[in-house]
Amino acid sequence: MLLLFYFVVSCFAQQAIPISNARVAIVGSGAGGASCAYYLQKFTDHQFNITVFEKNSYVGGRATNINFDGVEAELGASMFIEDNKILYNAVGELNLSFANSSSESTSFALWNGESIDYILEPSSNSLVTYLKLVWRFGLYSIAAVKYQQQKAMKTFLTEYYEKYYPLSSLNSVTDLLKYTSVAAKDLFNSIWVSANYQNFVQSLTRNNYAQNLNAIHSLGSLVLLSGESSLHVEGGNNQIFERWIQASDADLRLNTTVTAISKTSSGYAVSYGSHTEDFDIVVLAGPYDQLDIKTNISVSLVNVQYVHLFVTLVRTANLLSESSYFNNKKTPQTILTTGGDEFNSIGLVGYSEKFQEYVYKVFSFQTLNEQLLQHIFGKYSNKYEKIWYSYPYLNPISKFDDFKLAENLYYLNGMEQLISTMETSSLAGATVAGLLAQGRNTTQITVP
Numbered sequence: 001m002l003l004l005f006y007f008v009v010s011c012f013a014q015q016a017i018p019i020s021n022a023r024v025a026i027v028g029s030g031a032g033g034a035s036c037a038y039y040l041q042k043f044t045d046h047q048f049n050i051t052v053f054e055k056n057s058y059v060g061g062r063a064t065n066i067n068f069d070g071v072e073a074e075l076g077a078s079m080f081i082e083d084n085k086i087l088y089n090a091v092g093e094l095n096l097s098f099a100n101s102s103s104e105s106t107s108f109a110l111w112n113g114e115s116i117d118y119i120l121e122p123s124s125n126s127l128v129t130y131l132k133l134v135w136r137f138g139l140y141s142i143a144a145v146k147y148q149q150q151k152a153m154k155t156f157l158t159e160y161y162e163k164y165y166p167l168s169s170l171n172s173v174t175d176l177l178k179y180t181s182v183a184a185k186d187l188f189n190s191i192w193v194s195a196n197y198q199n200f201v202q203s204l205t206r207n208n209y210a211q212n213l214n215a216i217h218s219l220g221s222l223v224l225l226s227g228e229s230s231l232h233v234e235g236g237n238n239q240i241f242e243r244w245i246q247a248s249d250a251d252l253r254l255n256t257t258v259t260a261i262s263k264t265s266s267g268y269a270v271s272y273g274s275h276t277e278d279f280d281i282v283v284l285a286g287p288y289d290q291l292d293i294k295t296n297i298s299v300s301l302v303n304v305q306y307v308h309l310f311v312t313l314v315r316t317a318n319l320l321s322e323s324s325y326f327n328n329k330k331t332p333q334t335i336l337t338t339g340g341d342e343f344n345s346i347g348l349v350g351y352s353e354k355f356q357e358y359v360y361k362v363f364s365f366q367t368l369n370e371q372l373l374q375h376i377f378g379k380y381s382n383k384y385e386k387i388w389y390s391y392p393y394l395n396p397i398s399k400f401d402d403f404k405l406a407e408n409l410y411y412l413n414g415m416e417q418l419i420s421t422m423e424t425s426s427l428a429g430a431t432v433a434g435l436l437a438q439g440r441n442t443t444q445i446t447v448p
Contacts, residue, residue, distance in 0.1 A: 022048055024436075025270045025279040026250070027258050027293070029054040030061020031077070031241055031422045032412040033285030035086070035429030038244035043437035050250040051279070053272060055257040058238070059245060061286070062391070063422060065236025068313045068384055070354035072099075073361060075311050075386045077237060077422045079230035084423035086430065087240060091233060094243040099234040107332035110203055113340020116328055117199070141197035148187065149222040152179045166434030170400035170418055176219065180418060181398040184221035185213035201225070203336035207345040207363065209394055209420070210307045220394035223419055237422065260294040267408065281408045283432055288413065290389060297409065301401050304417055306389035312362040314373065315352060316380040320360075325376040333360075341365065342372060357381055391420040403432055410435070 024040065026033045029052050037050050058064070062076035080087045091098060110118045118136060122129045134142060159173040167173070179187075184205070188198050202213045204224040209216060233239055245252055253272075260271040267280040284291060288301055320331045333348035344363040351358055360377065362368060367387075373380060394417075401414030415428035 022280040024048050024050045024281045026050060026052045026283045026285055027291060028285030029059040029245060030285060031425035032429040034241035034244040035426040036283055036285060036433050037248035037250045039430040039433035040436055041248045043433055044440050046249060047440055050248055052245055052250045052252045053256050053258045054254050057255050059242045060238030063237045065238055068359060069315050069382055070352045071350040071359040073313055073349045076390060079232055080422055081226055081231060086426045087423055090240050094240060096239055097234040099232050106334055108334040108336055109332050111335050111337045116326060119330055119332060137197040137200060138194050141194040144191050144193055145225060149225050152219055152222050166431045168404040168435060169402040170414055177398055179219040180217045181396050182218050183214055183396050184216050184218045187218040199338040203338050207336055209391060210309060210344055211393060216394045217396045219419060258293055262296050283410045285412045297406060299405055302417060304392045306392050309388060309390035310364045310367055311386040312368050313384040314360045314377050314380050315355060315357050315382040316377040317357045318378040323376055392416050
């Protein structure tokens with residue numbers, strides 16, 4: 001996933017108060033929950049007693065990495081960029097390494113559901129590649145959209161970081177509404193962006209958010225156009241979140257599903273299995289409906305639907321250029337779609353030295369039937385399918401869920417209504433950590 005959020009922010013250090021033994025329950029160990037635990041302790045010099053509840057057997061939420069026949073494959077959040085400073089800096093701070101990747105642009109084809117519309121074969125010279133894009137899509141359209149993207153990013157950085165951080169509600173960032181309240185297609189039509197370039201941007205929104213331009217809000221499309229090289233962590237992005245939790249000294253409870261949260265006279269009672277524990281503060285770090293928690297607390301949240309995404313890994317001896325489905329010897333190893341219902345994108349993940357075959361990843365709205373798989377890949381040797389609610393539909397929206405739902409009760413996933421990435425989820429966790437640290441911190445509240 002691609003995003004352009006970068007800034008360094010400091011609030012004046014507030015007068016420290018005596019060390020707190022407040023107990024904090026964080027429900028969910030994805031990017032947001034792990035970030036919240038890490039930054040809460042970082043901002044306060046470990047003044048909190050944190051417990052992280054995770055229903056799965058692993059940390060990372062939707063950043064899930066598996067070894068498929070000798071090839072490391074991300075099933076969910078797979079990429080970030082250098083301007084995603086929280087994640088980028090974490091790799092160095094946590095002694096992790098970036099996976100090797102080509103610095104050159106990747107060839108891709110645009111598939112309209114029936115045929116290949118366009119193939120980009122990048123040059124080793126970035127200027128030549130850019131001129132190819134200009135020739136295809138038009139200088140005005142590229143420049144007009146880039147201007148809107150830079151304007152949106154500047155608005156976010158100014159409003160979120162300089163004015164309001166740490167803020168209790170995204171509704172404070174009013175200038176972003178011009179981008180979240182209007183569909184991307186409406187914005188692009190209003191500034192006369194060509195149909196060709198709109199199709200290209202739609203191929204990105206279909207790949208990253210499974211939505212077309214007429215359905216996704218403008219910000220959801222603009223953040224995908226950074227033009228920077230994608231990065232991922234050697235061995236899986238989930239390692240960032242594992243190490244954040246380790247650094248926080250949190251009590252991590254894997255395979256533990258929180259079933260109920262009740263308000264008490266002194267805080268909150270958190271129930272799981274046959275047990276109940278008392279906590280002073282609760283942070284909900286997952287989509288509220290998917291947490292499925294019973295509570296006596298009155299909470300009013302925006303109804304957000306999540307994409308039911310199918311991720312399929314396929315091992316085959318054949319390249320896409322040999323596919324009878326595409327029927328084009330020049331077909332590259334990345335296919336982005338501008339239309340069609342059979343799949344959203346196909347990309348080469350790696351090469352299995354063990355089996356001497358290629359591994360591809362396919363995003364789709366449904367299970368890929370055998371006929372389609374064989375039509376695309378020919379005879380294949382193995383497959384793996386993961387089905388999950390991957391990210392929210394980023395429909396136009398003008399009101400967001402607050403981070404603070406009630407006294408000492410916080411919710412991170414309102415951020416996903418704005419944009420859904422590992423970076424912004426991490427930012428949501430750091431924001432709530434900043435809110436909780438105010439008045440308790442012994443260091444400056446700073447987000448990289």
